[in-house]
Amino acid sequence: MLVAPAEERMWEKSSLNNGKSHMTDEQINIKYEQGQQRILTEMNREKLPSFADSLKKTNYMDVSPFYQRRLRWDEQKQSQLIESFLINIPVPPIILYEREYNSYEVMDGQQRITAIKDFYNNDLELTGLEMWSELNGRTYQQLPDKIKAGIDRRAISSIVLITESTQNKEEAFFLKQITFERLNTGGVSLSKQEIRNCIYSGIFNTLLFKLANNSIFAKAWGIPLENKDKLRKNNLYKKMEDVELVLRFFAFRHANEFRNGIEGFLNLYMIKSLNFSQGDINILEGIFIETINLASTIYEDKLFKPFDVKTKQWKDNSYKAFYDAVMVGLSNHLNDVDLLIERKSRILEETKKLLAKDKKNIFTGAGRTKADLQERIKLFDEMLSQIIAE
Structure with a gap:
């Protein structure tokens, strides 16, 4: 299997996977006294005008639209937040992570922060207000003085995870994930991949988005990249499941290291990916592109679509499970690309036979255990090895 240099070392023991599950009471007490796995937080409350001004400071707060959700609040949703401040409806606190002293990443609250910033920059024209419909069509600058004063006296609360909470980078990101999952207050349920996107921003996360835009990949999963209106309504795209599919490929190439269930293993790979260099990223991108090109050449319009034994049709x-097997299996044989393409008809026939023997439906998503994952990858890999050896 082709791997990036950092992948060769990524499963060495770390503070996240060598913890003791059985400890004496004395050891547990010492662990607690030392502050291990304990979160340190600060609670802040700041008037809206002051908060908006703070956002203009260089490196003060990372509120990149890429950082959280693909779906951005529209002007009506933003306006409703401003109306909530006006009529003094409680607004949930934002959650920040202090990456350096007085420099923050937004863990939860990007949409609220963006709405406040747009409002005070006069980039938001209020619309869809219900209790204060008289203000529709106005920006902050155009509001009556009393209304501006009423909003300006409101405050936004924040919960800040401070830098002293962790001793190393891996622990920091693990802490961010646990905190985000338990304190997410955005009101809209986030998918697992949306949470990963919030937490593990970096060059590997950027690569996942780039590869999710691969035309072969998108077509196979019915993602309409060329039609923005349809794209916004596409379920895979909306919840970043397309990005998660790319992550599955990279992570499941290491199925022998599988632990903590599918979601937990994907999280672990993202944590490990924080050590990837740009050189590693370039290698991984090449592996994905070469693999999906090979898969497309062999399966064409049947790519990732299992053969149905009952109907005798593809x-x-x-299917995600079949995708896992095809992509990981083919990636193990990139040194035999020409031979595999030459014998594509054999691969198609053997794929049909393989699926006909699949009584447990492990290729169509019935199995999510470690054994199921490893078995479907192993069976597909063995099929390819036999064809190559003929």
């Missing part, structure tokens, strides 16, 4: 939709 299914209409792609």
